Amino acid sequence: MKLEITREWFERRAKLEGDLEISAGRLARDPAPEQIQVETATDEAPIPMRMAFGSFVETMRRQKGLSVEKLAERADLDVSDVVRIERDAHFRPEPRVVYRLAETFNLPGKAMQQLSGNTVARPGLQEHALRFAARSGGSPQKLSREEQRALDEFIAYLEKQQG
Template sequence: MKLEYPKEWFERSAEIEGIAEVGAGVPPTHSATEPHTTERITAFDTRIAFGQFVSLWRRNNGWNPEKLANEAGIDTEEVLEIERDPHCEPEADAVYKLASIFGVPSGKMMELAGLTKSHTPHLREEAIRFAASSEPLAELSDVERQALEAFVGALTN
């Protein structure tokens, strides 16, 4: 059996798959020129993850929105809007202050909030994975706590 794909296609596919133990092969509809999956991830998509991250971090620390707002020096309304509205485009200053409170790089938080052009495709993929694995509950589940910790790891790397 001879594969008729260029070396670049395999490299791009390996980048898309990341670290994987098992592969299912090439889907019949896949094109060698298909763009990387993260190019289809929009600021709206990452803002969903940004809002979830803010909410889960706050809840994980036992804070209500008002306490987070006070600690960060921003309005409580802005915290609530960030957490609840993925269309919200937060102020850069608020994102910087939240990043400081969370102990994560402000540049990556700016990307996540959709305020700067993404330079980290892996971060965008992790953001979507994180948002998909978390649900708004009163207390964090073990799965949410693990997702939060993994996402903080992705932000700080």
């Protein structure tokens, strides 16, 4: 018996997936169908977005009073993944890693996947992420009031995007 998978079969399966967070292929598409514009997906998210993601993870870690090792332990991740997320703008973490961080920080997974560059970001996310990154990055210990305010505003934005 020969199994034949046609283009039509893939198109039907894609329609059934709808707005699921996990998909097959290159980057998953997250925006609602009416928001989708024709664009070329690439494996590389803009470096400023990845820098913002790294800054966000670091700030969340600091807010919780966690060392890199403790965060990795709580999220069941390799320490090297956490370090690379925080320090290497060229590093794109696996979706599982981003999912574990979202769970650990109790944040919307869909928004975290977009912020990490694993899915196409909804309009406005990059602007908010870069604004957050510009306002964060103080001392390596306790967050300043300004950093806490920026973190709270960005978390509220991410949670609003989930709905």
